[in-house]
Amino acid sequence: MGINKIQEVIGIILLIGTVLSASLVLIGGSTLLIKNGNDTMSRAKMYKRPYTVTIKKLWRDATSFNTLGIIEIGILMLVLTQLLRVTLLTFYYISERDCWFTTFTIYIILMLSASLMWHQ
């Protein structure tokens, strides 16, 4: 597979991933507005920052079809699309036996994964 083909595939992945993510965010957000649209905005919540989410909590929220959870999954999907795109490039560089760029892309994957698994 030539680099041009890979670039095409990455482009498609990025597009699908972004559209999917935006759709999830939109669905979750619309549900939020339908359910809680008439509630008064809690200013305190916007000033201070008690909101914490870990990836584990995110999965729990999403599977319980919690509205915020759907938005969170959409957000996570956006990040995972980036991971997927770099992973694809890693496979490409492995197939090309390009040691340096295999190393570079693996390093990027490790950093992206470390950031997702970061604990306080």
Place this chain on the structure above:
Amino acid sequence: MVSIVTIGLIWEIYAIEGPLTVLTFSVLLFFFAILAGLLGALTGLGGGIVVIPVLVLLFHINLHYAMGAALISVIATSSGATAAYLREGYTNLRAGLFLETSAVTGAILGAYLISYIPVKVIAVIFSLVLFFSAYLTIKQKEEAEPEKTSHPWSLALKLDGTYPDHHLLKHYRLQHVPIALFTMGFAGLLSGLLGIGSGSVKVLVMDQFLKLPYKVATTTSNFMIGITAAASAGVYLNHGYINPAVTFPVMIGVIIGSFSGARLLTKMHNRTLRIIFSLVICLIGVQMLYKVFFGVLG
């Protein structure tokens, strides 16, 4: 038409001060996010750097939440742009990935540092970046003469490339690779620390140090931004900087604004407009500084 929009804007700004429903709040956020995305695309700075001051100054949203929402918007808009540009053949994938190793390192470090740096200090750094970005907007871009030799690292890693120019493929050779790598880490640090894409810094590094042709620099920068921002996003998520209720209208608004702005940009190459936009960015920077020293930021 302009007067209607102005009256509408003023009414909305006042509306923000009173009690709001979740719906009104989200709609207002969405509307201003579109404007921010539009301004970001027209100045070439990206939605992130414009939307954060709007959220903080106008909506009084916690700076961390604003940064989180902006960061996610940046990933989304850059992904869309990259998908469009990759096919055109300007993006230098190898150079981008090589520099990205440094950028993601900086990004994670920057995101990590947020919890150790006071909000006021972050706001000041942000204002300085705004001023610098405003300067970059009006800086004249000159196409330099193509270089005759490549930096040894560029030869070793095969970073040199070609780009299409009037049905021809023009060659370019990279220079000063090590310093570009180092400075890119700094761009990543800013991205992680402030929740922006740092596109303007990346383009600056590629243009000034690597001597990449301008179109190659901008498309490669776009390619990189999504990955850099994604690197900080994980840290942001785990530290609770990303509030879905804030992120939802902002992300969708900035996407729409950036997309519209990008389309408008092809029709607007007016230098006067760039100067006006630059002044607006400066004004926002001044407002941020004012809030830091006299207001209730942080």
